[in-house]
Amino acid sequence: MASDKYSRAGVNIDKGNQAVEKIRDMVRRLGVNEIGKFSGFFPLQQKLEHPVLVSSADGVGTKLKVAFMADRHDTVGQDLVNHCVDDILVYGADPLFFLDYIATGKVEPDTISSIVSGMLEGCVENGFVLLGGETAEMPGFYKENEYDVAGFIVGLVDRGRILDGSNIRKGDLLIGLPSTGLHTNGYSLARHILFEQEGLSVNSPIPGAGATVGDELLKVHRSYLKPVRPLIEEGYVKGMAHITGGGFIDNIPRILPDTLGARVEQVWPIPPVFRFLVEKGEVSLEERFRVFNMGIGMVLIIAPDMLSRVESSLKASAEPFYLIGQVLPHEGGARIRIQ
Amino acid sequence: MASDKYSRAGVNIDKGNQAVEKIRDMVRRLGVNEIGKFSGFFPLQQKLEHPVLVSSADGVGTKLKVAFMADRHDTVGQDLVNHCVDDILVYGADPLFFLDYIATGKVEPDTISSIVSGMLEGCVENGFVLLGGETAEMPGFYKENEYDVAGFIVGLVDRGRILDGSNIRKGDLLIGLPSTGLHTNGYSLARHILFEQEGLSVNSPIPGAGATVGDELLKVHRSYLKPVRPLIEEGYVKGMAHITGGGFIDNIPRILPDTLGARVEQVWPIPPVFRFLVEKGEVSLEERFRVFNMGIGMVLIIAPDMLSRVESSLKASAEPFYLIGQVLPHEGGARIRIQ
Numbered sequence: 001m002a003s004d005k006y007s008r009a010g011v012n013i014d015k016g017n018q019a020v021e022k023i024r025d026m027v028r029r030l031g032v033n034e035i036g037k038f039s040g041f042f043p044l045q046q047k048l049e050h051p052v053l054v055s056s057a058d059g060v061g062t063k064l065k066v067a068f069m070a071d072r073h074d075t076v077g078q079d080l081v082n083h084c085v086d087d088i089l090v091y092g093a094d095p096l097f098f099l100d101y102i103a104t105g106k107v108e109p110d111t112i113s114s115i116v117s118g119m120l121e122g123c124v125e126n127g128f129v130l131l132g133g134e135t136a137e138m139p140g141f142y143k144e145n146e147y148d149v150a151g152f153i154v155g156l157v158d159r160g161r162i163l164d165g166s167n168i169r170k171g172d173l174l175i176g177l178p179s180t181g182l183h184t185n186g187y188s189l190a191r192h193i194l195f196e197q198e199g200l201s202v203n204s205p206i207p208g209a210g211a212t213v214g215d216e217l218l219k220v221h222r223s224y225l226k227p228v229r230p231l232i233e234e235g236y237v238k239g240m241a242h243i244t245g246g247g248f249i250d251n252i253p254r255i256l257p258d259t260l261g262a263r264v265e266q267v268w269p270i271p272p273v274f275r276f277l278v279e280k281g282e283v284s285l286e287e288r289f290r291v292f293n294m295g296i297g298m299v300l301i302i303a304p305d306m307l308s309r310v311e312s313s314l315k316a317s318a319e320p321f322y323l324i325g326q327v328l329p330h331e332g333g334a335r336i337r338i339q
Numbered sequence: 340m341a342s343d344k345y346s347r348a349g350v351n352i353d354k355g356n357q358a359v360e361k362i363r364d365m366v367r368r369l370g371v372n373e374i375g376k377f378s379g380f381f382p383l384q385q386k387l388e389h390p391v392l393v394s395s396a397d398g399v400g401t402k403l404k405v406a407f408m409a410d411r412h413d414t415v416g417q418d419l420v421n422h423c424v425d426d427i428l429v430y431g432a433d434p435l436f437f438l439d440y441i442a443t444g445k446v447e448p449d450t451i452s453s454i455v456s457g458m459l460e461g462c463v464e465n466g467f468v469l470l471g472g473e474t475a476e477m478p479g480f481y482k483e484n485e486y487d488v489a490g491f492i493v494g495l496v497d498r499g500r501i502l503d504g505s506n507i508r509k510g511d512l513l514i515g516l517p518s519t520g521l522h523t524n525g526y527s528l529a530r531h532i533l534f535e536q537e538g539l540s541v542n543s544p545i546p547g548a549g550a551t552v553g554d555e556l557l558k559v560h561r562s563y564l565k566p567v568r569p570l571i572e573e574g575y576v577k578g579m580a581h582i583t584g585g586g587f588i589d590n591i592p593r594i595l596p597d598t599l600g601a602r603v604e605q606v607w608p609i610p611p612v613f614r615f616l617v618e619k620g621e622v623s624l625e626e627r628f629r630v631f632n633m634g635i636g637m638v639l640i641i642a643p644d645m646l647s648r649v650e651s652s653l654k655a656s657a658e659p660f661y662l663i664g665q666v667l668p669h670e671g672g673a674r675i676r677i678q
Contacts, residue, residue, distance in 0.1 A: 038395060038426040038427070038429050038430065038581055038593065039393045039394060039395040039426050039427045039429075039430055039432070039494075040393070040394050040395070041391050041392070041393055041430075041501070042391065042392040042393075042394065043389065043390070043391050043392075043498065044383075044390040044391065044392055050382065051382070051383040052380050052381065052382050052383065053380070053381040053382075053383055053392075053435070053436075053493065054378045054379070054380055054381075055378060055379050055381065055436065055438055055470055055471065055491075055493065056377060056378040056379070056438070056471060056473075057438040057439065057440050057471060057472050057473040057491060058440075058473050059440060059442060059473055059475040059477075061475055061477060062477050062478065062479070062480070064477075064480075065479065065480075087377040087378050088377070088378045090377050090378075091377070091378060091380075093378070096392070097392075097394065099394055099395070099396040099491055100396065101396045101397075101398060101440060101489035101491075103398060103487050103489070131394055132394065132395060132396060133396050134395075134396045134397050134398055134489070136398040136400055138398075138400060138401050138403075138487070139401065139527055140401070140404065141401070141403075141404075141481070141485070141487060142480070146480070148442050148477070148480060148487055150440035150442070150473065150489045152394075152396060152438055152440075152491035154392065154394065154493055155378075159382065162380070188478055242377055254377065
């Protein structure tokens, strides 16, 4: 009998291997890279003059708690993949591959394979591969039926085509692309307002949203790769900000030269879930734009004379968009002024 | 007042920013890549004919519990980096960069910077960069003063020089390189035996080991890059197995062609910590080689006529080594036979 003592101490290698087998089956069906060895391999076939690898690590945060409450585990993997894609897309990088880390107190092969199926779906939708990952069974770290996940992405961009925002000038325009919902940010506050303060459950409807709390909060963090890639290829964009933790307030300055700020006008329709959260939680104007994306998940910064070309391209991609603000000189005070 | 409500719900963005500042200061001092943006950049300067990226994700597992017990957080980062290095080294890949994920219930800037200082030390020792990372504050996921960490590495190898083990033949030799201790595997069983069954604390001495339980269990998972890289460059090695979760039993077969197995003889000195664990825990022969590394952290497979050259190179690196076994035909039964 192999591993009997180890099983008793809380780790079941055979169950881990079962999960690996399930994942390997899915991976084979999808034709992506085989896993289960020490590492994954990615042949770098693109011939760029000055290739630069762009890499990012992310988690899903406390959105996972909602997945636990709803006992639904096939969306968080997509959240993770898309979040990673968006984090390198802002610099103009094309994703090459993704790896995951899943940690849980006790490996339940069905849960693990459900999580991984979401990741695979995300990888396939974005057109790249799940190169590998680690599933760690850590007794005593996580509550029963709970887990944490992290994702790592590697993309590629030619050095001369990195969107670093350095040529952003005052007067440039901010274009907002809609989010699907909270994406992966503000969940601690949202859960506090919805579940603790308002006493709702995942099955309660959100007024005006046409969806339950669970469905609304588990909406998948979207990838902006498809509508944004053509804009990057055409050179229409000077810089981008992925509106994640820190919201508009912290993320837009990441791409602006130090001497510049921006004015944002709330001209887009604020989705009902945010209206409900802001009202019930009495969330101040600054805080709501620091904690939530408020309906805009990606901000593009473009020169004014590119506007009509950007509009045409986004329309061709059937991507809704809003002209939400303008770059201004930063002369003290808040760098991002919300109006 | 920014984020007051968000703080109350358990997430403190300012404290997160403090941790990022501390890490950024360390990063600057060490001259490695700046962090804090959406992603990290790595210019790919190597000119290989057929470049292949090799990537791996890892955690530290329940070794973290020992770090919590000893309130010592500067070693787990090195464990993570070195584990990742070894996982790609087995295929002949040179590490390029590393990213981390740290998740905790409440960000304590000192703990986070201690963890990251270990990662930075590992990166510097192995001669590559910490390209970025994610620190996630997840209230309600982790106990107070607890956290989880994951690491992600990307390395590079020329396609024609990948060590895939395909030319391993019967009669080839297994060379074992010593581990520093448990590395990152077998901690659930070790903790069960030492703390629960034997009632020891992190400050108790381990008989014969000349170290306390805490010091012994926190010994850093070593990197084999320095002694092994010259062997790879010279083409002396056919395949390698990193002895991690699954031990000799699961890891050596990963690199062997399907028709082959191996015989391993316990000719090396088994370190006192393993002798103690095996005796007190009454761990069977097969289980101990499936759960623990038993003092050997890396196995090289070489042709017999390379032995003297491998010996000279390892001696030049001041690396101890043991001839621990031989590749045999696999004709049913256990693929790895321990004697």
